[in-house]
Amino acid sequence: METKEMTKTAFIHRLIMLVTALVIISCSSDETQAQTPNDETMTQKMYITIGGKTASVTLADNSATQALVEKLQQAPVTVTLNSSGGFEIWGPLGFSLPTSNERINAQPGDVILYSGDNICIFYGTNSWTYTRLGKIDNLTASELTTFLKAGENNISVTLSLSRTT
Known part of the structure; x- marks a missing residue:
């Protein structure tokens, strides 16, 4: 039973880390896009x-x-x-x-x-x-x-x- 609890805890821990990593990557990507001018956002x-x-x-x-x-x-x-x-x-x-x-x-x-x-x-x-x-x-x-x-x-x-x- 203890192993099953540890496996469940390890799974939740890994899931939280994965979601956190995805959020960080997503935010970094948005910041990069916001800092990179493109033809649609540039004003002539x-x-x-x-x-x-x-x-x-x-x-x-x-x-x-x-x-x-x-x-x-x-x-x-x-x-x-x-x-x-x-x-x-x-x-x-x-x-x-x-x-x-x-x-x-x-x-x-x-x-x-x-x-x-x-x-x-x-x-x-x-x-x-x-x-x-x-x-x-x-x-x-x-x-x-x-x-x-x-x-x-x-x-x-x-x-x-x-x-x-």
């Missing part, structure tokens, strides 16, 4: 420079932004944009990007692709069918209006993948 940034001031843009994940990033990896792109409608600056990119148009209620800071070859950067609101490119980070509506030179024309805007151009 683009930078917009106007008049010597730069703002970061968190890019959307779509074929248009992927094509834009490929273009910007070659060199920064400078475009001339004009104010329009009291809510955006916009103009031709000089090249086309793939579209995935949807009805969007554009808000201040939204960076939008229009008709596949025009970029619109909003300081106001508008609802239309666009392809979302991204959103300017951490600027208030008032700061956006100043940064984007709202109301002006022939605004030189540089798009890049680095903060300095």
Whole structure:
């Protein structure tokens, strides 16, 4: 009887050790995965420079932004944009990007692709069918209006993948 009790105790002890080991391995695996960036969790940034001031843009994940990033990896792109409608600056990119148009209620800071070859950067609101490119980070509506030179024309805007151009 004593041997049967010891065998049962040894079995429970081994089972507890096995479960503990599995929990430790599982936790270690989760920590490793959390520390290892992957394409799904990484956020691509683009930078917009106007008049010597730069703002970061968190890019959307779509074929248009992927094509834009490929273009910007070659060199920064400078475009001339004009104010329009009291809510955006916009103009031709000089090249086309793939579209995935949807009805969007554009808000201040939204960076939008229009008709596949025009970029619109909003300081106001508008609802239309666009392809979302991204959103300017951490600027208030008032700061956006100043940064984007709202109301002006022939605004030189540089798009890049680095903060300095």
